[in-house]
Amino acid sequence: MSGPFDTVVVVDWSAASAPSPARPSRDAIWIGAAGAGGETVGYYRTRAAAEAALRRFLAGEQAAGRRVLAGFDFALGYPAGFAARLTGQASARAVWAWMAAQITDGPDNRNDRFQVADAVNRRFGGAGPFWGRPASLALTALPATKAVDYAALGLPERRAVECRVPRAQPVWKLYTTGSVGSQVLMGLPLVHRLAQGAAVAVWPFDEPQKVASASVVLAEIYPSLLARVVALQDGIKDAAQVRLLSRALWRLAQAGQLDALFALPDAAAAEEGWILGAGHEAALLAALEQV
Known part of the structure; x- marks a missing residue:
């Protein structure tokens, strides 16, 4: 259902009320990307700078004909009702627009x-x-x-x-x-803006056919699904988790094994959203063990 992805981006968002420190620090915005050309991890002091960088990256991938899965570590929906x-x-989507306004x-x-x-x-x-x-x-x-x-x-x-x-x-x-x-409140306006782009779908809120064909698919992720492996990494946890989760998802994409992660086990997800990979931790961890 998901279709192939060439690139995976994982965004660790922040609701900070002031710019993060100039020196890369925890509890800030980190963006990790994995693709055929390798892996990158970026640190951003403000949401405005991070959004601008993310837009440039997505536009570049689309222009190059590469399909992107972009995951955000905040809920894309609220409890039903x-x-x-x-x-x-x-x-x-109505909530995204309301929050953005x-x-x-x-x-x-x-x-x-x-x-x-x-x-x-x-x-x-x-x-x-x-x-x-x-x-x-x-x-x-x-x-x-x-x-x-x-x-x-x-x-x-x-x-x-x-x-x-x-x-x-x-x-x-x-x-x-x-x-x-707070990350949800500060993240939903970003998703609202990104979702206006051409050939952008948001899972699981768009029809499966659109998700399967869109050049950019936005989804909710939860880096703590890899907490056991992240805990073993040196350096800043935020950087490690965006790097490892983007790598795991990209490897599953290349192996044609992402469809299982896009299956929805609960009807409430149509309104509330769902964490991509929830219930599939074993597959994500196994992908990281590949040489």
Whole structure:
């Protein structure tokens, strides 16, 4: 279903509110790519710089006639029911467009993600679903700690794929250790913009035929699927995981073994999205063992 890929790109995103250090550091933006010409890993201090570099790379690959799989390490959808209540449409794309229109993200990484999350919570009656913020921000509808009753709110706390991959954090958590929600808020506008490009498909939200034929396919990935191997690497973890995951996916692509990863085991994925490779950790690890 996926069709062959010539190049794989893995993007480790960041929701930082200021430029990352000039010296390559953890918890910043790292982009790894693997292809017939070898592997590259790049470090970016701002989202604007990373997006510009990614656009140049994708355009170059398309111009050269190479097909690209681009993976992003943040959720591309929210738990079922959120999209319809926020936008009136049970569509992840509607949420991307809404976030792109509401979130301000400056060239120096300054952004208003917590204020936008507070506004979303107000639309839901002020009781969630988002939580987590710096204590210095007085946002009354956005609790600093988890104080959300998801059953009462009528929304799942986790997406179906996060139930299959329990170590993945819920998308509602925006702050403190392990949070991923801020990366989602700051990443969805990027996906919205990239998805407007010619011959770009987003898995699993587009029809299988489009995914199979598009010159660029965007997907959600989770580098921690390779945590056991990443932990053995020297240097910065972020750099290691984008390098290893892009390598594993590229090797599976060359071996014609990606179709299994594109199979969807849960109907909720049509709205919520899915992690490419979830449930296929053994195949990813085996690909890394190839000489």
